[in-house]
Amino acid sequence: MSAADGQSLAVVVFLGFVAVSLLLCGLAAADLDDPEHFYAGGSAAFGPVGGGLAIAGDYISAATLLSTTGAVALDGVDGILFACATIVSLYLVMRILGEPLRRAGVFTLGDFLADRLGAPSVRRALGVATLVVLSPLLLVQLSTAGRIMAAMFGLPDGALTGCTVAGGALMVCYAAFGGMRGIGYVQILKVGVALTAMLLLAGIVLARYGWSPPALFDAARERSGAGGDYVTPGLHFGHSVAGRLDLIGFEATLLVGAACLPHITMRLYPVRDARTARRAVGWAVGPVAVVCAGVVVAGLGACALIGRDLLRAADPGGATALLLVTGALDPVAGGARHSMLFAIVACAVFATTLAAVAGITLAAASSLARDFGGRPAHGTGGRSAAGEIRRARLAIVLVGAVAVVLAAKLGDRGRLTLISLSFTVAASVLAPVLLYALFLPGHSATGVRWTVYGTLPLIVLLLTGSPAVSGTSIAVFPDDDFHWFPLQTPGLVTIPAGFLLGLVGRTRARASEHPWKEGTGPVPPGPGRFDPAGRP
Numbered sequence: 001m002s003a004a005d006g007q008s009l010a011v012v013v014f015l016g017f018v019a020v021s022l023l024l025c026g027l028a029a030a031d032l033d034d035p036e037h038f039y040a041g042g043s044a045a046f047g048p049v050g051g052g053l054a055i056a057g058d059y060i061s062a063a064t065l066l067s068t069t070g071a072v073a074l075d076g077v078d079g080i081l082f083a084c085a086t087i088v089s090l091y092l093v094m095r096i097l098g099e100p101l102r103r104a105g106v107f108t109l110g111d112f113l114a115d116r117l118g119a120p121s122v123r124r125a126l127g128v129a130t131l132v133v134l135s136p137l138l139l140v141q142l143s144t145a146g147r148i149m150a151a152m153f154g155l156p157d158g159a160l161t162g163c164t165v166a167g168g169a170l171m172v173c174y175a176a177f178g179g180m181r182g183i184g185y186v187q188i189l190k191v192g193v194a195l196t197a198m199l200l201l202a203g204i205v206l207a208r209y210g211w212s213p214p215a216l217f218d219a220a221r222e223r224s225g226a227g228g229d230y231v232t233p234g235l236h237f238g239h240s241v242a243g244r245l246d247l248i249g250f251e252a253t254l255l256v257g258a259a260c261l262p263h264i265t266m267r268l269y270p271v272r273d274a275r276t277a278r279r280a281v282g283w284a285v286g287p288v289a290v291v292c293a294g295v296v297v298a299g300l301g302a303c304a305l306i307g308r309d310l311l312r313a314a315d316p317g318g319a320t321a322l323l324l325v326t327g328a329l330d331p332v333a334g335g336a337r338h339s340m341l342f343a344i345v346a347c348a349v350f351a352t353t354l355a356a357v358a359g360i361t362l363a364a365a366s367s368l369a370r371d372f373g374g375r376p377a378h379g380t381g382g383r384s385a386a387g388e389i390r391r392a393r394l395a396i397v398l399v400g401a402v403a404v405v406l407a408a409k410l411g412d413r414g415r416l417t418l419i420s421l422s423f424t425v426a427a428s429v430l431a432p433v434l435l436y437a438l439f440l441p442g443h444s445a446t447g448v449r450w451t452v453y454g455t456l457p458l459i460v461l462l463l464t465g466s467p468a469v470s471g472t473s474i475a476v477f478p479d480d481d482f483h484w485f486p487l488q489t490p491g492l493v494t495i496p497a498g499f500l501l502g503l504v505g506r507t508r509a510r511a512s513e514h515p516w517k518e519g520t521g522p523v524p525p526g527p528g529r530f531d532p533a534g535r536p
Contacts, residue, residue, distance in 0.1 A: 010152040010343035017351050018170065024185035025178030035388040038179040039107035039366055040270035046184060048276045052283025055267050057187025059090050059288050060194055062144040062353040063419055065295060070318020072299025073311050076230035079299055083292040085254045091285050093259035098277040100438045101268040109262050110371035112269065116437050119445035125452040127371030129429045130262045132456065134364040136418035138357060142168060142407040145353040152346050161408045167354060168404035174358035176393045183358050190355040191287050197348030198294030204329050205301035219304035242486040249492030256495065257427035260434055263363035301325050316473040317416050365395035414476035417468045420489055428455050428494035432502045443506055450505025455498040462490035
């Protein structure tokens with residue numbers, strides 16, 4: 001097959017996906033005269049099958065395809081554990097949060113907590129936490145979309161900024177004109193594309209090794225050069241005490257944080273009833289499990305066919321492993337970028353990334369428009385529907401413009417650190433807030449604010465002093481070393497801190513409301529006691 005054929009296929013598939021997805025958003029836009037449809041017209045409209053697939057689409061991101069493949073290729077069993085944590089996390093969110101989060105007229109985490117606790121004052125705190133979680137993810141995904149687009153079209157590095165801007169423009173169109181329903185259609189389309197590409201790639205890899213997973217695993221272990229470390233946990237962070245703690249903290253952060261991402265929970269509010277929520281579990285978890293299985297096979301294939309050292313030389317974090325293995329499986333003149341297999345896989349990654357950034361953009365803009373705009377906790381509070389949608393679309397344009405500028409400036413710098421920041425904040429801030437609000441009677445707005453404003457500075461402090469920022473090849477500043485905190489992911493400290501701060505805030509709120517119960521205030525007047533106000 002000629003290089004031109006592969007390049008032409010990439011262009012055709014790319015343009016086809018963009019055209020179909022824009023058409024789906026256009027069809028959805030016809031029903032977006034009501035804020036309820038704009039913010040929450042996804043899962044309620046699709047039922048358990050479509051709703052579950054849309055949630056699966058939101059869950060599958062560029063990190064799932066690229067970073068996890070690289071982790072499997074470079075770190076063996078550690079990477080497989082990361083893939084398993086992704087699947088288990090989605091199962092937990094669907095089983096534990098799926099039913100309790102159902103609430104009509106609620107569109108953001110701030111809406112939900114304000115309504116649940118009867119305290120509108122928490123909305124700004126939840127808005128801050130939501131934006132801190134979503135902004136780094138948006139930058140990483142948008143930068144990835146630009147790089148994949150440049151690779152598909154064979155453009156030089158100088159065109160990366162233009163590709164990032166083009167990806168951002170598509171992202172804004174999807175979110176502004178399609179709303180939640182349009183993005184839901186795109187997510188379902190993306191799931192089909194990602195499943196097809198990963199099953200095809202995994203099948204070709206397994207065929208190379210006689211359809212024997214053990215043979216593939218043995219070949220990957222041999223080419224890794226790590227010996228027995230490749231098949232035991234600890235290769236990624238090391239086998240020291242700090243390394244083992246880091247692995248536990250990373251797994252906990254991934255498991256808990258992924259379950260509480262705002263653009264995931266946003267799809268659970270409009271689910272019609274408990275039965276629909278339960279039926280959607282399989283349709284959400286099944287596709288993600290299949291994609292993650294394909295990712296594991298592709299990662300092992302990359303290590304077995306290319307070798308761990310060459311993969312690390314191409315990218316210290318292994319993010320290029322998925323695309324590099326296509327060249328080893330389908331070699332053509334001109335390199336991997338001109339192969340037919342590369343075209344298919346690259347288009348799947350681009351579709352995955354573009355749909356993910358659209359969902360993240362809508363969630364971030366919704367929080368910006370409602371949690372910081374004085375909106376009521378339910379619906380629009382009598383405000384003009386057209387005005388509400390107009391404000392949401394302006395917020396989408398604002399979020400998109402800022403994200404494009406920052407993504408173009410940052411490029412790939414600190415990619416893994418930004419992802420770590422998002423998941424750590426989700427696990428350490430959003431998880432305690434949600435779980436306490438849902439399952440701890442009497443939780444208060446004060447407890448929410450203590451969790452948000454107490455844990456966020458701690459996360460920033462520990463992450464800034466960690467090896468994720470300096471001193472390692474994948475750090476933001478790889479040539480400098482000023483880290484003082486030994487763990488790359490601070491979740492092992494910040495997750496318990498978030499839960500503890502929530503309890504402290506709740507206790508202080510209860511003490512201030514009923515000081516005599518805590519023995520810290522005056523004894524209240526009772527029968528037979530003198531009241532200074534003159535009451536008997």
